[in-house]
Amino acid sequence: MLRDDYAWLLQRPTPIAEALEGLRAHAEAGNTGSLPLAADLLHAAGRMDEARRLRRYGWAPKGWIAELWEAPPPGE
Numbered sequence: 001m002l003r004d005d006y007a008w009l010l011q012r013p014t015p016i017a018e019a020l021e022g023l024r025a026h027a028e029a030g031n032t033g034s035l036p037l038a039a040d041l042l043h044a045a046g047r048m049d050e051a052r053r054l055r056r057y058g059w060a061p062k063g064w065i066a067e068l069w070e071a072p073p074p075g076e
Helices: 002-011 016-028 034-044 048-057
Strands: none
Touching: 016 034, 034 048
16 A cells, blocks of 8 residues: 555655655654664755765654764763
């Protein structure tokens, strides 16, 4: 089903934000294949940095692409 949805998105003029929101909804529903598809979509749109970050860190709450973060050392 997800691959069919993704193929459909690519065949019509869908704004990237709308397509990413649909793929994120699939991820929240437990479909692990949606994150790589979203990263591929970003890559195809020329948004390489976002694609790389999404592949590495995934989605943050509220749908943002997560960033690298550092935890404080233990005891601080």
